[in-house]
Amino acid sequence: MATEYGQGYGLGSGSGHAGDPGARRHLLPAWLRAPFEGRSWREYGYVLLSLPLGVLFFTYAVTMVSLGAGLLVTFLGVPVLAAGLAGCRGLGALERARARALLGLRVDEPEPLRVRKPGAMAWMGAVLKSGASWRSLLYAVVQFPWAVFSFCVAVTFWSVGWTMLTYPLWFWVFPAYAGQDGIQLYGDGTHQVYLDNPFEVTVTALAGLLVTLATPWIVRALTAVDGLLVYGLLGPSPLATRVVELESDRGVVVDTAAADLRRIERDLHDGAQARLVGLAMDLGLAKEKLREDPHAAARMVDDAHGEVKTALQELRDLARGIHPAVLTDRGLDAALSSVASRCTVPVTVTVDLTERPAAAIEGIAYFTVSELLQNVSKHARAASAAVDVWRAEDRLLLQVVDNGVGGARVSPGSGLAGLAERLGAVDGVLVVDSPPGGPTRVTAELPWRTEPLPR
Known part of the structure; x- marks a missing residue:
């Protein structure tokens, strides 16, 4: 075996050390620094982008599929439906790229189209029969309502949290420009409750701090669902992945079997076969010398006997390398x-x-x-x-x-x-x-x- 021992150990190892970014020690715990981390802002940006993109995807998918299904009574329905599914696959590629850039989620591309022969009809048939095309369509339909929900939740928590947290900095705006003492919590014909005294302003800021600290984790939970949708609907299906693995394994088995056959052929040719050829020549010479010089012929036969033992041992070793009898x-x-x-x-x-x-x-x-x-x-x-x-x-x-x-x-x-x-x-x-x-x-x-x- 050509296995390296003691060479280059430690390259790419997962252990943390002083130069490893993953091993840095932070002064603040994760729940305090989360609102200011780049990851939280990328996740928040992902949620904000999900709504306009979701509207685009949903509108395109529903329009193209409805139009294609309505035109199926004519020949035009098939190419329209195929074009709609192909567009959904393209939108799926965009979503995988967005998830990779903003969420750090790496999802492999789904199985490619299996076009059996050239031509537009073969391509349309491959698109319509591809499971990845229909999963991309399902993603466009399912992602839209989830995008609306996650957008509303994220924007509400983010805006309310930062508004309440910074209230001590801008509560003076109400008496100066709005003609009231502060944010009104309750009001009717006889009673009004405003957040206007120092205690209430402080409590409001503290409540805003809690909401602000919780918002990144809420957004992270929302994007986790997005990640599941991308992974489950826009990635390769388990069945297709298994087929690819089996095809790769079959290639490895075939290559291994071919290599073993070449090794056996080489061992036979360079070992036992060459020795037996030499043995046949020695026995032929011994036969010719048998009458002229019996003693020399006897020595040659004795040498040939040793060669036979060596050849038999090589054949036993070769057979053991193929499949040892003791194992059976x-x-x-x-x-x-x-x-x-x-x-x-x-x-x-x-x-x-x-x-x-x-x-x-x-x-x-x-x-x-x-x-x-x-x-x-x-x-x-x-x-x-x-x-x-x-x-x-x-x-x-x-x-x-x-x-x-x-x-x-x-x-x-x-x-x-x-x-x-x-x-x-x-x-x-x-x-x-x-x-x-x-x-x-x-x-x-x-x-x-x-x-x-x-x-």
Whole structure:
């Protein structure tokens, strides 16, 4: 395995340090500084923009869909409806960009149109059959009433809070220019209640302070709902995402199988095949010398016998690399113990399984541990290692721990990256924890599957 140990560790790590902006210590708690943070103002701006954009989206969507549906009795209805849905997809792209810029919400683009053949009719059919188009239309319809509600709530709380908070600065306006003592809370023919004395002005400012401090959190809750709408309706559907994952995994499986076949072909050609060719030539020479020089022929046959043993050992090693017989006959415990015995450092193997998983999962688990132990032998400079295998509900977990130098990472093109891709092809996960100086802990997680019962 070409896995890097002790190289470049710490780049991109998530631990906080003095230079990490996420690790800054603020003098004020979050609830006090929230009204003045840039995030709060961006969220408030998002809510303000949602209303005019919501009106635009709703008007466009309802107009185009109603017009297209009304014209379906003629041929014009199909292109009008397709154009309306295509416009909704464009508006959805605008909304994703707005959410990314103001809310920091990164939503992937939905699945692209699958146009089977060129032409306007094929394009219109793809638009009409796309689930992302109809989800964009649904977003335009649903977002409008929510935008009205969130706009009214946000503007009301924001304006009332700051108005009451700053009341001590401008309450003099009422007696000077409005002919009354202050803000009127109540009034009838005989009684009027104004906020005009110092106590009432102070209480008003304190109430405004509470409303002002609460407003960013209220707006944040409103934008959280907006984020759910954008993520759920304008992003890729779970089914489409799963299809893309399966297509990618299928490509990884095909590439892995092709690479394994090339490796087997290379090993046969450069190893056993070349040795057997040389053996055939040696036996031919020995046959020719048998009558002329029997002693020399005997020595050549003896050398050929040694070559046969070597070729057989190479073939056994190659067969073990394809699928070891001990794994088929005795399971993971015996197979992993055999792998551990060939490691250059002492390895403790613990397998806690009450039954055997499916052959495919068992094989992947075997080769995963085998590659990780090869990594320990070649790169870790460890004194000991341990392998643990157990089942947790519907998952098979493998863990390889060594006390080496650490610094292992899943970098592009490395052995761990290739191993992670192979595990991902069967819905598996690889987690590497390897701080500088060790220990290195690599955990692999595979789906638990059992062989189907014979019929």
